[in-house]
Amino acid sequence: MGNLELIVEKHSERIHHGLEVLPTLRHGLPAGLGNKRWTAELILATYEMALTGDLPKNGLEYKIGDSGGGFDVLGWKNNGFPKIDEDDVDLSISLNKREVGKKIEIPLPIYGGGMSFGSISLNFMLARARAAKKIGTYTSTGEGGYPDAIVPYRDHVITQVATGMFGVREETIQYAPIVEFKYAQGAKPGLGGHLLADKVTSEVAKMRESSMFTSLYSPFPFHSVYSVEDHKKHVDWIKTVNPRALVSVKVSTPTDVDMVAIGSYYAGANIIHIDGGYGGTGAAPEIAKKNIAMPIEYAIPKVHDYLMSEGVRDQIVLIASGGIRTADDIAKAIALGADGCVVATAEAVAVGCTHCGNCERGRGCQVGITTTDPELSRLIEPEWGETRIVNLFTAWSKRLRSILAGFGLESVRDLRGRKDLLVRYK
C-alpha cells in the first residue's frame, strides 16, 4: 500500500471514529460546531442516528434547531400515550396520483435531492444512490450529468433536466423512472447555477461536455419556457422520449408559488416540488440564500390550500424541500400540506458534513462530500456512506411512526394538511 492510500485510510478511519465518539459528548459539545439552523446538537444527533439507525438516547436534541422561526417554533399537540402500535403505521406515499402513468410508491415520504456530479464527489453520489436503492426510494442526479457508475442504480435515480442541460441525453432520460425539471432552486432562487472552475476536472468537463477548469453557468430561466404552454411542451418532450417516466417540476418559492404549482399541474406534471429559500446544498451567494424567496414553511400551506381550492390537490404530489433537517421537520411539512419531502443536506451531515459552508473553498469539502479533489473524494467509501444514510432514514422512520401513532394515524397520508395537530411556540 502506497503512502497516499495509507494517508487516506488513516484519515478515513479517524473521521469515522470521531463521528462515533462526538455524539457521546465524552469530550463535550464542540464549541465551534453548528449554527442557528443546524445546531451542534442537531449535527451530533444526525451523526448518532447515522451510526445506530436509532434515535439518540443521551438527550441530544434531534427534533429542532435554534432558528427562532418556521419549523423551530412549531411543535406537536400533547397527545398522551400512543393510540396505535407504531408498527402498524404506514409511511409510504405515492408519487403519481394521476389516473394515467406508472404507479410509483416509496416506503418513506422522503427522497434525495439533486446534487450534481462536480459539485459533489462521485463516491458520495454513489453512497446516495446505493442508499436509495436499499430503501426503495430515489435520489436525483442534479444537473451535472449521469456518471456511468450510477447506471446500475438507475431504477432509483431521478434524472434532472436543468437550464444548463448538462449531461442531458436521450439515454439518461430513458433510464429514469422520474425526470425532474429544475426551474429554480432554493439555494439561489432565480439565479441559475455556477460551478467554479476549480471543480471542473477532466471527468466533470467530459460529463458536462465542456472545457476543463472553466467556470460553468446554468442560465436562468429555461429560455425555452416563458409560459405554462411552453412548460407543457417540455413535459411532453420528456413523455415522448420516455413515456414511462413521471415528471417532477422543481421550483422555488416566489410570491406566486401557488400559481406556479397549478400551472405545473395543468402542464401535466406528476410532482410539484417546491424548494424553499433557506435550503440548498450548492454554493450560492449569501444574499440569495437569506433574502430571495420565502422559506418552505410558509410556501407549503400556500400551495396546498390553493391546490385544494382548485380541486386538484388529490391529482398532484406536493413535495417540499429547502431546510428539511429532521424527521420532525418532515412530519411538520406534511401536516402543513406536503405529501413528502426531499432532503439532501441531512444526507451530507450523515456522512460527516459539519455545515461549515466551506464547500467551494480551496480543495473543497474537508470530508470528501462537495469536492472533486481525488484524495478528499476517497474519504467517503460508498458502502460506508450508504449504511450511514440508510441508518439515518431508519431512525427518522421510527420518529415518524412515533408521531403518527401518537395521533392514532395509520398512514402518513392521513397527516397531510393536519395543521390542527400542530402548536406554535412564541
Added chain:
Amino acid sequence: MVLDSETKPSKYERFRIETEPAPHVFQIPNRFDVSARKVRLAAMLVHEAFEFKLNKEVVLSRPCIYGVFGGHFGGFKPLKHKCVGCMRCVQEYPHIMTVKQSDEYKRLGDSFWTPEAVFTILNEASTGKIPVKGMGYKGAFGGEGFDGIWTDMSEIVRPTRDGVYGREYISTCVDIGRKPTSVDFGRIDQSPSTVEVPVPIIFDDLPAFDFDVWNAVGKAARKVGTFFVTHDQTRGEDYRERMIPIVDDNSLDETLEKRPSIVEYDSERSDLFEKLSDSLPSSIVIARVPLREDTADRACKLAREGVHGLHLYADYHGQDYSGDPRHISESVKEVHQLLVKEGLRDQVTIIASGGITLAEHVPKAIICGADLVGIDTTVLVALQAEFLGETRDRNSYKLRPRKIDPAWGAQRLVNLFGVWHDQLIEILSAMGMRDVRRLRGDIGRSMMDAELREQSFKGIAWAT
C-alpha cells in the same frame, strides 16, 4: 455597402465597478480559535509513529486541508489565522483538538453590528467579491426590520438573464431631484435638472470627521460616480462635484458661492430652503428629515413647498426617532405611501439613511419606498474603524477611525460599492427586473415574515 454600424465601434459600455484587492491593513481577529491539548497531541504522535512504523509522511499527514498545522510546530503551535472552522481536526481527534469562535471575534461590533456583519463588510471591502458559501442558510429565521423581508423571484416570466455574469443590462441608475409634473416654459431654464447616479447608494455624512477618511470617501465617490454628504465643504476641491454639503447659517455664504449641484439642509429651517432655492435655482435642494411619527405628514408638506428631495434618516441602528421607535423600513414605507396617496411621490426623491449596513438592505429599503440609500457607519467599518461601544446615537458615535492611506481607503470603498452593486443585480435579476427604479415601493415583489406567518400558520393553536 458597408453600414455605419459596422465601421464605427459601439459606444455602449456596460456599467461595472472595477474592484481590486485591498487587504486589511490592521489585523482582524481570527474568527476561530483552534487549540490542541499538547500532552495528548504528543502521545498521539508517539502512538501513530508506532502504528505507521515511523512512516514520517503518514504520521505527519495533518487533518487540516487549510494548512492550520502546516507550521514548523504543527498542532503544537497552530496557524490560527488559517482556520475556517471546518472542524475536521475535531472530528478526527476530538480528545485533542478544540475549535471555537474566538473571543476577539465575538467582541466585534455592538448590539446591532453582529460579528458576522462586521466580517462581511470587512471581507467585501477587502476582496471586492460577493460572499459565497455552500450548504444553505445558517442564520436565524426571518426576524425584525430588513430581516423580516424576503424579495421575490420569478420562475419563468422574466425578460432577460443577467445576473453578475450575464450579457444583458440591468440598470441600477437612479435620479436625484424633483421631476416636474408638467413643462413650465416660463421656467424651463431655471428648473434644476435631475442628477443621475449609477448606483442607488450615496455616502451619508460620517459620524466622525477624519481628513483621511473624508479623502477616501471623496475619491471613492468620484470613481464610482456617486455623491457624499458632508458638513465640511471647506476642503477637498478635487471632489467638489461629488459633494453634497449640509448647509447651515455658518456655511450658507460659502455654499452660495460654490454652487454645488445638490445641497441638503435641516428640514426645520424653512428659511434656509427659501434662501437656497432662490439663490441656487440650478441646484437640487434636499431636506434632511429625522424619521418620527409625524414624518409622513411633514414630508407631504415639504413636497408641496417645493423641496426636490427628502433625506430621511434614522439612528445608526436603523431605528427611527418615534416615541416607540420603529425600524426604518416601516417609517420609510409610511412616508412613501402617504406621498403616493397625496399624488406627490414622483415630485421628490427619497434618500433613506441609518442602519443600511448590508448589501441586502439596499433593495429592501427601495422596496419600502426609498429611491436610494445613504451609508454611514458601514463606511467606517469597511475602513477598519474601531468599535468603542454602542454606535446607535448619531451624536455620540462610538466608532473611531484609524489612520489610513486615503488611496487604500478609497479602494476599499470602491470594492464595497462594487460588491453591493453586484448583489443588487442578483436581487433584481432573480425578480426579472431590468431597472432598479421599478423596484421603488413595489411591496408586491416582497414577502413579509409577519404577514406570511399569520397566513401560513393560521389555524395552528398557540402552545399553552
